[in-house]
Ligand code: FES
């Protein structure tokens with residue numbers, strides 16, 4: 001995973017008040033719960049006392065209570081009660097749960113993957129969706145989230161994998177696609193057409209498009225099919241572990257503003273999305289290895305530019321994070337040497 005970024009790991013509606021939820025994300029067993037104000041808490045699902053899971057416990061006095069010996073932990077993970085020591089007895093600091101910086105925004109739960117900081121950058125989402133009606137479904141895929149993202153940036157698979165759905169019309173020739181990368185955001189304008197015998201126009205030669213519909217991808221794990229101001233689809237690719245991803249698909253619209261009909265519309269569109277996603281799943285889960293990268297054997301054609309750009313930028317971000325961590329360590333060790341000399 002790319003360090004120092006906010007990742008969508010779940011949908012807000014999954015975490016109900018008063019009920020801890022166990023989820024495996026980012027190769028960790030996590031417990032998600034809400035404090036009395038409804039604020040989200042994300043912890044490692046492990047009691048520091050004798051290592052049982054915390055998720056089967058309950059919320060008591062705004063704390064999560066372990067089901068084994070009743071220890072209670074607040075939203076910061078600090079132990080607030082050891083029942084066997086007595087209400088006013090000691091609550092040693094060693095009983096500290098690991099918590100993750102987490103927040104809720106745009107109906108998703110976001111977790112910071114990286115070292116904690118004093119200040120965090122804001123989460124990046126897509127503008128103009130506040131007045132839309134949406135519905136979400138989720139589907140687990142047996143692939144690393146990089147493969148799922150690749151499939152959402154893949155424009156040449158459409159007439160093959162989706163020949164009877166979104167890829168109807170036999171548009172096998174891929175012009176471009178015109179693709180941009182700026183501020184950790186990829187934008188792709190698809191311009192496929194039936195093959196009339198002319199060579200495909202290269203991504204570097206295709207003119208900038210003048211239509212609004214496009215694919216957008218915000219690093220590290222949120223994608224949008226933007227179909228204008230009134231219609232969009234979102235996919236959030238939540239990493240479960242090295243071989244599994246939870247895909248959240250949302251259909252957004254503001255054509256039909258009457259709430260009940262509007263919801264009917266997005267639910268119906270999700271039935272179709274579910275089917276289209278199953279077409280992808282059947283193929284993408286056969287790719288080897290399950291986790292993609294620049295050096296795993298992918299050979300690219302010009303039409304794969306969005307995928308190549310994604311993998312290249314992902315690698316750059318990982319390397320930059322590693323370099324800054326190393327330089328921070330270097331500065332710290334110089335500081336310590338300096339202090340030693342002064343002493
Ligand atoms: S294992 Fe959690 S309180 Fe003992």
Ligand SMILES: [Fe+2]
Nearest residue numbers: 151161162280
């Ligand atoms: Fe697809």
